[in-house]
Amino acid sequence: MSVDGRTVVIxxxxxxxxxxxxxRLARRGATVCxxxxxxxxxxxxxxxIVAAGGRAxxxxxxxxxxxxxxxxVAQLLDEHPVIDVLVNNAARSIRRPITESVDRMHDYERTISINYLAAVRLTLGLLPRFLEQGHGHVVVSTSMSTQIPIPLFSAYLASKSALExxxxxxxxELGGHGITTTTVHFPMVRTEMSEATDIYAAMPMMSPYKAAGWIVRAVDARxxxxxxxxxAAGELGMATLPGVVTSVTRPLFKRMDRTLARRSRRG
Ligand SMILES: NC(=O)c1ccc[n+]([C@@H]2O[C@H](COP(=O)([O-])OP(=O)(O)OC[C@H]3O[C@@H](n4cnc5c(N)ncnc54)[C@H](OP(=O)(O)O)[C@@H]3O)[C@@H](O)[C@H]2O)c1
Structure with missing residues (x-):
């Protein structure tokens, strides 16, 4: 399955x-919803997209x-006889220490509600069509930080782990019925989401264009x-020596935050 001629819900x-x-998907010939x-x-x-000759x-x-x-979902099913791919990419992030979250159960509820439950709801809505047509590819956007233990994002990362x-x-369960999935573990990307944290202005990050290339690869090569x-190295470390990896990364992240805060104060 290539991108050209596919209908992709994103x-x-x-x-x-x-x-x-x-x-980028539309430029490669996909109809994008x-x-x-x-x-x-x-x-x-x-x-x-339309001005550039694409379909959206x-x-x-x-x-x-x-x-x-x-x-x-009803509109999508009605307007598109075949839906090839669903990219579950919508999300919100919250950066907050757990100690400052004791009265903020709603942080956990609102991250799980868009990052996990909304993605499941949409997937289930399109699933009968996927099964009927004999194929359907589901891509999920998640984070490198579910592969390596980091502090301050407990609500966000728990919801992303649930999605994975x-x-x-x-x-x-459904691979034998033509249903495939790709989990995309993004590193930090310069977007509205990462820009919400001031000190991240001083952090080198991937461009949204390059990150979008990862989604294109997920759709194209599945x-x-x-x-x-x-x-990947973080996953290997967590599978073999989780205690060591966690205790090595803990001070590293604290130091990184202090360095970023210093750099952003200097401008
Ligand atoms: N940026 C990073 O450093 C980074 C790192 C790792 C993973 N990711 C993941 O990459 C994906 C894309 O994030 P991004 O960085 O591109 O951030 P972004 O620019 O903030 O995009 C988030 C998108 O989610 C949509 N959204 C949020 N709440 C929604 C709701 N209730 N209903 C419908 N749409 C909703 C937003 O649109 P509206 O506000 O218009 O609804 C927006 O289009 C996310 O899954 C994120 O977790 C990002």
Missing amino acids: TGASSGIGAEAAK LLARRADELDAVCSE RAYPVDLTDADATEVV SFARSLSA PTRVTSLTG
Whole structure:
């Protein structure tokens, strides 16, 4: 399965990696269905694709709203006789120490609600079509930080780990029915999400264009996983010596935060 001629539903397409991925997939000949809340931003991405000769359609929706998602799923199924790929990319991130989260159960609820439950809901909505047509590829956008233990992102990373686990179950259970999955472990990428943390301005990061290339690879070649070497090494370390890896990375992350804070104070 290549990209040309495929119909790809991509969530979180109003900004960052999702918007770039939609443009790159459309340039390779895919019809892209763009989902996110901000209609104006979605329309801007859509217009850019169409002006360049591509095929795109915007579906503004809050994916944490089950009823609204049901309406969009019905629309997608009605308007596209074949849906080849679903890219579950919409997300929110929260950076907060667990000690400052004791009265903030809602942080865990709101990350799980978009990063995990919304992705599961949309996947289940499209699954009967995937099974009927005998194929369907589900891509999930997740983080290198589920491969290596890092502090301060407990709500975000737990929801991403749940999503990865769901993707693994999907291919284990339905791989024989043509359902495949790719888990994409992004490192830090310069987008609205990472820019929300001031000190990250001083951190070297991947461009959204390059990160979008990882989504294109996931759609095109359908590998089980797209990862950095660092992430793969982290997984190997966690599978063999989890205690050692955790105690080595803990002071490293503290030092990195202090260095970034110093650099960003200097401007
Ligand atoms: N940036 C990084 O450093 C980094 C690192 C690792 C993994 N990732 C992952 O990469 C993916 C893309 O993130 P990004 O960096 O491109 O961030 P971004 O620019 O903030 O994109 C997040 C997208 O999710 C959409 N979204 C959020 N809540 C939504 C909701 N309730 N309903 C529908 N759409 C919703 C946003 O659109 P609206 O606001 O218009 O709804 C936006 O299009 C995410 O899964 C993220 O976890 C990013």
